[in-house]
Amino acid sequence: MSKKFYSEGLPFECTRCGHCCRHEPGFVFLSEKDLESLLKYFSISQDEFIEKYCRIVDVGFFKRISLIEKPNNDCIFWQNGMGCSVYSARPLQCRSYPFWHAVMDSEESWNEEAESCPGMNHGKIHSEQEIEEWLKKREENPPLDIDS
Numbered sequence: 371m372s373k374k375f376y377s378e379g380l381p382f383e384c385t386r387c388g389h390c391c392r393h394e395p396g397f398v399f400l401s402e403k404d405l406e407s408l409l410k411y412f413s414i415s416q417d418e419f420i421e422k423y424c425r426i427v428d429v430g431f432f433k434r435i436s437l438i439e440k441p442n443n444d445c446i447f448w449q450n451g452m453g454c455s456v457y458s459a460r461p462l463q464c465r466s467y468p469f470w471h472a473v474m475d476s477e478e479s480w481n482e483e484a485e486s487c488p489g490m491n492h493g494k495i496h497s498e499q500e501i502e503e504w505l506k507k508r509e510e511n512p513p514l515d516i517d518s
């Protein structure tokens with residue numbers, strides 16, 4: 371098996387700059403477990419949570435649930451001065467960043483992503499095993515596909 375570009379681990383330490391949570395529209399897709407955790411966190415019903423904080427995104431064959439943004443394109447859960455207001459229940463997509471399949475695909479994609487994340491290529495080294503565990507977690511907890 372060929373050696374991965376991250377076989378010696380990779381440095382990453384979040385500076386909490388908030389860049390990945392703010393300013394630009396994007397999708398934060400929820401897995402079944404993410405939804406469960408957030409419902410528990412807010413103690414509200416699924417319908418109420420989706421109505422208040424989510425949008426349904428048609429991705430072709432499936433529809434998925436994504437968090438919405440505020441009018442200024444910050445994530446609905448971003449709070450100035452506090453950061454992520456649901457930090458302990460934040461979705462796996464957020465927790466596993468930047469160790470996403472699309473980013474870990476090649477050294478080139480890693481370095482390209484690092485241009486917009488000041489935490490990448492700095493700080494604590496994350497081992498190959500740790501990175502693979504994040505990738506596996508994403509595979510085991512895919513975005514929830516819904517019918518309507």
Ligand code: SF4
Nearest residue numbers: 384385388390487489
């Ligand atoms: S862009 Fe990178 S450093 Fe900034 S909050 Fe996101 S993960 Fe952390």
Ligand code: SF4
Nearest residue numbers: 391445447448454464
């Ligand atoms: S849920 Fe939290 S960590 Fe995820 S994008 Fe929103 S503010 Fe950022």
